[in-house]
Structures are given as structure tokens and as C-alpha cells.
Amino acid sequence: MTLPHSDVPSAAGTREGDLAPRLLAWAGDSSGHPRAALVVGPRGAGKSRLLAWLVAQGADTPAVTVHAVGLAAGQTARTLAWQLGRDLGYGPLDPEQLTGRIATDPRPVRLVIADLHRAGRYPHRSPRNTGTAVLTDLLLPLLALPHVRMAIETDTADLAGLEHDALVLNLPSGASHGASHGASPDASPQETDAPPHPGADTPGQDWRLVDPSTREQALDRAMVAGTAPTLIADPGYLVHGPVTAITAALADDSLRVPRRLRSVWDAAAPALSDPHLPDHTRAAVLHAAAVGRDDRLAEYLRPLVQPKPWATRWSLPHRPANAVALLSPGAGSPPATAVAADPLGRLTQLSLSDGRVTGRFTPEPPWTPAALATAAPDCLLALDRSGALRPVPVTADAAVPLALNRLILHHNAASLISDAHRPTALAVAGRHLAVGDREGTVHLWRRNDLLAEPTTVRLHNSAVTALACLETPDGRTALVVTGGLDGTIRLWDSDAGSPLPEPLHRRRAVPTALALTETPTGLLLAAAWSDRQLHLTLLPSGHQTALLTLSPIEALAATADGLIVTVGPGGVQCTETGFFPA
Known part of the structure; x- marks a missing residue:
């Protein structure tokens, strides 16, 4: 259920009101033990209300946030991990990825x-879909981390793995005067007696016109009837289901x-698990996943x-990469x-028009790439993951610019x-070359002045993680982001001389x-973030749009025509x- 809004728990003297101080004390205990607090009770006992109250307290008290x-x-364990990763600012991560990121x-x-x-969802279909798997594959690994604490709403304190390290708060039946009376919490989410929507189980129909609950019931019924493969193979249902x-x-x-x-x-x-996505974004995400994996599905989705x-x-x-740069003829x-x-x-040249491979070469000695920038039409500037810079000639007869050396x-x-x-x-733009370092400083060089030292400015209090540069038409000034x-x-x-006093983002x-x-x-700023979002901003207007990405972005490049x-x-x-x- 959705946690109800609540400023205070039930009135003093009720079991719910008596347990609130204990729950708050547990949340603020700096010792970190016990790791888990189990809020236990039957339907209508006020478990959700008590947890909502805890969430509300944290809004004003950092110690219990x-x-x-x-x-x-x-x-399932996987879909719940996506929820938590998004809320934590990491983006939607699978259970193992989420545990590793929090660690x-x-x-x-x-x-x-x-x-x-x-x-749990369709638990009889796969062990991965059970409520037990949510506990064993996601919650217990998170609780094994010393800095993670968890308040859990459940109907029993008998949870394997938490027998000896949990505060148990028992709420008897009827403890909450404000308890809601919805569907039985013991009913499986896929069990429904609701009458079918006319045509709701018909693959190929326009699923935009079907309400969300009916879309969900369509798959529930199809799983029982054995027609789920046909329904799931309907691209329209994949977009809207x-x-x-x-x-x-x-x-x-x-x-x-x-x-x-x-x-x-x-x-x-x-990416699709974000509940706030409009239909056209869902179609774009699904199309992005189909391109290169299922050409037939991709072509079906392209008009959308x-x-x-x-x-x-x-x-x-299927071609993982760490760095990218654009080359001009x-x-x-x-x-x-x-x-x-x-x-x-290993470096691979790809046509911008269709992704076709136009060349391959492997620089010597071996290296582990972290960043690439175009220093000349036939020479790249590369950053190794060790922090070392090196030139990478693209052709056998390419000359490395003196300023680069x-x-x-x-x-x-x-x-x-x-x-x-x-x-x-690192970044290169025309006559300017920029290098960022671990202490947050950016060093800006001019390649036509071999004797001058770089201009340096401290822009961050921690490491520079990304850098872009654009030169003005006269070549005298560089905009560095x-x-x-x-x-x-x-x-x-x-x-x-000085950076803007406030961050752009x-x-x-x-x-x-x-x-x-x-x-x-105008100027296009493309920014990839660690939560799998790609933001495009038009400067100086500030007009912005966000693109969802299917996996983390380690490097990017942009062209003047919007690629x-x-x-x-x-x-x-x-x-x-x-x-x-x-």
C-alpha cells in the first residue's frame, strides 16, 4: 500500500502511539544496532501509519532521515531494487548492483x-518472483552492510535471517483508529475477480485507450489462461503495460x-519502471533497447x-566502451x-550515419582508456585510467603536435x-586544451603558445569527473564546463577569468x-549523470529535456546537428x- 501522510501517530495511550517513541529512538541510535526494526501486526493495526510517521519525522530531523x-x-527483488536505487539517487539498479553501490x-x-x-509477483512461476526472494536476494544483503538500517512492515516477526538482529514492534489488531480498509493484504496481486474490460485481453489493440488497472488485469488473466506469450509479444502492450x-x-x-x-x-x-514516464518516452526507451537487439521490433516502434x-x-x-571522440575528415x-x-x-571507428565499422587499430603500448579527445584530424589525446596522458596517432604518418607533447x-x-x-x-576545442585533476582544478592550455603556462582555476572541492570545452569563433576564448x-x-x-559563482546544475x-x-x-550542453539520466540544456535560455539511458554513460560526444x-x-x-x- 502507499504510505499515508501523517504528522503524528495515533493518540497517546494506544499501542501505535506507545511504539512511536521506540521506533524513533531506534532510527536515531548511532550504534547502528539492531539493524532492522520490524513493525508487525495484522491488517488494520496501523503499521503503515506508524512508518509514515517515521518518514515525516525525518523530514525535519537529519539524524532520523x-x-x-x-x-x-x-x-520482486529486482523491481523493488529499481525503486530503492532511484530514490537513493543511483538510478534503477539490480539487487547486486544496488548492494555494491551502497557498499x-x-x-x-x-x-x-x-x-x-x-x-512477490506470480510466485508459482519462478523462485525469483517470491516474497522470500525479496528478503534473501535484496533486503538481507543490504542489511549486511554496516551503515544500512531498515524499518520493515510485515505481518510476522518470523523472518529468516533477522531472528537475532531486529527490534520487533508488535501492533495488535485494531490498534490504529485511522486504519484504512482496503483489499486483503494476503491476496496475491495477480488474483482478481474483476470483470474483463471489453477486448482487454486482445493482443494488437490500442493499449493507450485502456486504463492501467485493466492493462494489469489483462496479464494476470493471461498468465492463468496460458495466453501470456501472445500478449507479451504485442509491442503495444510492452509500451503501455x-x-x-x-x-x-x-x-x-x-x-x-x-x-x-x-x-x-x-x-x-x-528505465521503464519509473512510474512517471509519458507514453512517448516509454516508446523511445523500448525502441532504444530494441535497436541492435531485435531489428523487427525496432522498426515497429520507430514511428512511435x-x-x-x-x-x-x-x-x-554488445560493444562496451570507456571513451569516445569525434573525428572529421x-x-x-x-x-x-x-x-x-x-x-x-582497442579503438574502433564508427560511421555516424549508421554505426558501421570503418576502421580498427590498437595503440601501443597497451592501456586502459578513461577519456579521449580530438587533438588534430589524425591525432587523439588519451587519458589512461592510471591518470597518465598519451598521444594516439590515428594514421601511421600522423604527427603529434608539439603543444600536445x-x-x-x-x-x-x-x-x-x-x-x-x-x-x-580532458577536453579539446580548437586551440584550447583543458585538463581536470583530482583536487578539482582545471588547467587550460593554448596550443599556439608553447612557452606559456596553463591558466588554472579551482572549480570543485573534489575531483573533476567530466569536462567539455568550446572555443569562440575568433579562437581567443574558451568556454569550459x-x-x-x-x-x-x-x-x-x-x-x-573567474567561473560563474553558482553551478549550472x-x-x-x-x-x-x-x-x-x-x-x-544556441549552445547545447549534454550532461550524463550517474543515475542513468542524460540532460540536454540549451544555453543561455536554460531550456532542458531529460533522456533516460539504458545503462551508465562513461563518455559522450555531440554534433552541431543534434546527434x-x-x-x-x-x-x-x-x-x-x-x-x-x-
Whole structure:
């Protein structure tokens, strides 16, 4: 159930009111023990109201702040993990990914899990769909982390794995005077006696015209009737249907669906699980997952996304990459190819028009790429994950610019002296080259002045995580945009000397990649974030749109006609943005 709004628990003297101080004391206990608080009781006892009260207290008291609320009713371990990851600012992550991400974040985490006793979806179809799996595959691994604490609503204190490390708060029947009376919490979410909507189980119909509850009931009935494969194979149902139910149905390996459908849905479902997505965005996300995996489904979906703000032009989902740069056939020409560096340091040239491979080469000695930038039409500047800079000639007869060698020697020497000066990001624009380091400083070089030292400015209090640069037409000034571990994106005009006093953007996520380019409608800033969002901002108007990504973005590049090339563990993708017309 949805947690009710509540400022205070039930009146003093009731069991609910008596337990509220104990729950609050547990949440604020700095010792971290016990890790879990079980709010136990039958239907109508006031469990949800008590947890809602705890969440409300944290809004004004940082010591008891609840960082994420998971509504477990009808959820699997995987879909509940997506909820929690999104609430925590990490984006939708699978259980193992979420546990690993929280393990690397030392900040205390308090979670509230509502209706654990109602967790599970089609549990008879797969062990992964059971409520027990929610506990064993997600909640217990999270509770094993020393800085995670969890308040859990359940109908029993007999939860395997929590017998000896949980505060149990028992609420008797009727403890809450404000309890709601809805459907029985013991009823399986897929069991329904509601009459079917006319034509609701007919694949191929226009699912936009069917209300959400009827869409969900259609799959519930199809699972019972044995017609679920036909329904799930309907692209319209995939766009508009219930994400949790479809995910649970596809977890049943015996369900016979089109061969590539599971891989498409597996890629798209985490992003689709955001309950606030409009229909055209759902279609764009599903289309992005189908491109490169299921060409037939992709072609069916393309008409649904072409008029909207973005659509995937091509995708290579099985080609993971760490870095990308754009190459032009000559000075002053628009870029024609993208160069992507895979985790082993192999470089692949890809046509921007269709993703076709136009060349491959492996620089020597071996390296682990972190960033690439175009220093000349036939030469790249590369950053290794160790923090070392190096030139990468694209052709056998390419000459490395002298200014590039001086920059490389300077920063590689500085990083040997102090780890704080180790490069973490780079960008090149015309005559300007920019390098960001671990202490948050950006160093801006001019390649036509071999003797001058770089201009430096401290833009962040922590490491620079992303960098983009754009040169003015006269070549005298550079606009530098930086992202930092502090969750901010900042703009620095080298001619002004000082950066803007306030960040362009500040979020509960980390910017992982930036690109800045001139378009016919203004400057386009593309910013990828650690929560799997890609924000496009038109400067100076500030007009913005957000794109959902299927996997983390480690690097990106943008063209003047609105193409965005992104790379990461999920491969290489080229996206068309109608948001910025050419």
C-alpha cells in the first residue's frame, strides 16, 4: 500500500502511539544496532501509519532521515531494487548492483520497506518472483552492510535471517483508529475477480485507450489462461503495460516468447519502471533497447518515437566502451566518424550515419582508456585510467603536435609529484586544451603558445569527473564546463577569468560525461549523470529535456546537428535529438 501522510501517530495511550517513541529512538541510535526494526501486526493495526510517521519525522530531523521508501506489495527483488536505487539517487539498479553501490558509499542509509508480507509477483512461476526472494536476494544483503538500517512492515516477526538482529514492534489488531480498509493484504496481486474490460485481453489493440488497472488485469488473466506469450509479444502492450508484471512474467523461463524479447526487455525495464514516464518516452526507451537487439521490433516502434524529442539512430549494445571522440575528415569539416575505445584499449571507428565499422587499430603500448579527445584530424589525446596522458596517432604518418607533447609531459610529471594533480578528465576545442585533476582544478592550455603556462582555476572541492570545452569563433576564448564529485556542473569563461559563482546544475548524482557544442538554436550542453539520466540544456535560455539511458554513460560526444554519441558498459549508441533542430 502507499504510505499515508501523517504528522503524528495515533493518540497517546494506544499501542501505535506507545511504539512511536521506540521506533524513533531506534532510527536515531548511532550504534547502528539492531539493524532492522520490524513493525508487525495484522491488517488494520496501523503499521503503515506508524512508518509514515517515521518518514515525516525525518523530514525535519537529519539524524532520523529516511533516505528511500520501498513499496514491496506485488514487487520482486529486482523491481523493488529499481525503486530503492532511484530514490537513493543511483538510478534503477539490480539487487547486486544496488548492494555494491551502497557498499562503496560510506554515508548512513535508512530505508523503509512497506508491505513486505505482500511482496512477490506470480510466485508459482519462478523462485525469483517470491516474497522470500525479496528478503534473501535484496533486503538481507543490504542489511549486511554496516551503515544500512531498515524499518520493515510485515505481518510476522518470523523472518529468516533477522531472528537475532531486529527490534520487533508488535501492533495488535485494531490498534490504529485511522486504519484504512482496503483489499486483503494476503491476496496475491495477480488474483482478481474483476470483470474483463471489453477486448482487454486482445493482443494488437490500442493499449493507450485502456486504463492501467485493466492493462494489469489483462496479464494476470493471461498468465492463468496460458495466453501470456501472445500478449507479451504485442509491442503495444510492452509500451503501455505494467512493467513489474511483465518483468515477473518473463522471469519464468518456460514462458515461450520471441527469441530476442527477453534481452530487449531486460535492457529496457529498469528505465521503464519509473512510474512517471509519458507514453512517448516509454516508446523511445523500448525502441532504444530494441535497436541492435531485435531489428523487427525496432522498426515497429520507430514511428512511435520519430516526432518526439529523441530517438535512437543506431546502437551497438554488445560493444562496451570507456571513451569516445569525434573525428572529421579535415579541418573545418563536420565530424563523420566516432572513435570508441573499449576496456582493452582497442579503438574502433564508427560511421555516424549508421554505426558501421570503418576502421580498427590498437595503440601501443597497451592501456586502459578513461577519456579521449580530438587533438588534430589524425591525432587523439588519451587519458589512461592510471591518470597518465598519451598521444594516439590515428594514421601511421600522423604527427603529434608539439603543444600536445608539452602538455602531456607537464601533467604526467605533476601527477608523479602529487596524487592530487593526477588528471581525471580532458577536453579539446580548437586551440584550447583543458585538463581536470583530482583536487578539482582545471588547467587550460593554448596550443599556439608553447612557452606559456596553463591558466588554472579551482572549480570543485573534489575531483573533476567530466569536462567539455568550446572555443569562440575568433579562437581567443574558451568556454569550459566541468562536472565534479560534488554533484555540480560549473561554467568557466576563460576571458572573464573567474567561473560563474553558482553551478549550472546541482543534483544528488555525479556528472559522468559532458559535451558542449554550437547548434543553430544556441549552445547545447549534454550532461550524463550517474543515475542513468542524460540532460540536454540549451544555453543561455536554460531550456532542458531529460533522456533516460539504458545503462551508465562513461563518455559522450555531440554534433552541431543534434546527434549524441554515448558509450559505456551497455555499448555505443547514437541518439537523434529533435529537441535541437538542425
